[in-house]
Amino acid sequence: MNYRINGQQDKGTEAMEQTNPEIGKSVKAMGLATNYHDMGTGKPIILLHGSGPGVSAWANWGRTMPRLAEHFRVIALDLAGYGQTELDPDAQYDMPYWVAHLLGFIDALGLEKVSFVGNSFGGALATNFNLLYPDRVDRVAVMAGPVCTFEVTPSLHKAWGYANPTPALMRELMTIFAYDPSIISDSLVQLRYEASNREGYRQAYEAMFPLERRQAILDAWGLSDEQFRSFTNEWLFLHGLNDTIVPFDVSVRAARQIERSQVRLFNRCGHWIMVEQADRFCRALIEFFSEA
Template identity: 30%
Template sequence: NFKGNYPEFADAGYRNIVLDLPGFGRSDKPDDVNYDLAFFVTALNGFINALDLPKVTLLGNSLGGAIALGQALDYPDTVERLILMAPGGVEERETYFQMEGIVRMVEVYSRGPMGVDQMREVMSLQLFDSAVLSDDILAERAAVAVTQPANLFSTMMVPNMTERLGELNCPVLGFWGTNDKFNPHQGMHKILNNVPTARFIMLNRCGHWVQVEHQRLFNSSCIDFLQHG
């Protein structure tokens, strides 16, 4: 999802670490763990410590946004800034599972590992304009999907962190699309109302992947945020 973003951040002089979470991509995929927020935050914090990183800017979309929030809340000394795109973790689980995109994802995933056609069925809902979905992207994702553990989504529990948002004291830049079918964009107001250091960019004609559909605006806004706070 970030192939059109991190090269520009690198060109601007920033080190980029693009992380595959456990259960995803080419990372380990244990089938005997609960893939809940605490598991992912523990993995991320361990990763930061193992590389002995200084304070980091965490950039996260959806589940990644929830994990970034969890890291900043539980280990504030590790986080300098947050960049969030339609982050999870600010609604009750029931709210997310009423969203069209998640309903479809669960339905398709319950049939077994997603092939290219099934991947297109789900991923087309991630975008306002699905024309940007190439066969190469779909094939790449389908190849990973067959390796994912069966309990990945069934154990994915992310608590509603709205009541803890006031604990955040780092600058936050957020993005949300009004056509998001996975995370309700009203969550933006929960962050803005509770985090004085937060600001958001709301975009129409945009789904769940701001960084893909509005790549130029996203990249320039993030670089400005990194340079000027």
């Protein structure tokens, strides 16, 4: 497979590994060569990325991992259908598929019990995983996760409807993620654009969220009040008050049902707390995961 790095045609995998920070280690999970990054020592915390076009573990967590790795072992994987993880040509992308891939990844690393930080879709994945495998989960932090049912927002429609990639379209799309679009750098736009335009992965993304099924997909991801009330572990919900993709009251609704939970809301902040308010975000996570 050919790739484009910084606008240039790559000559092969070796050159790509030298220039592309998205490539980390690899392990087989559910039969797929799964790309991941692994930093630090101590309590294992798995970072789960979102579902936007061109997303990857590194794009979401690259600037956050070094800070968290000073305190914990942090592991960020490219979920099936994203990043540098091997594509499954027969994949039926739904929540059970992603939960199975995540379970396979955790087992492949020999981890008995883990904590999660889930960004957006990654938060919904964490809640669904916790529902099925509560004995495998310690603490969970959810950032702007679509964990309850709500009406698909215009911004989410725009993100899931991304097709016919161009750098200009990627920049336009990324402005809806942030309260202050000036934080969107040219390098981030280019990284996400090139990732979204890779052969195979572009087609996979375009097939994940068809317009006629988006509300049904979101409804399937969301948990009921009764399901949330069954959770007995510790939860932290973080949400930007200016998020136009997932309304902040989704986090509040979920937290109300979980006995051992807390919510932190960030003003002048959209869907990307880990980018827009990185220092406060990291401090909140370090405090939460350091508690006894």
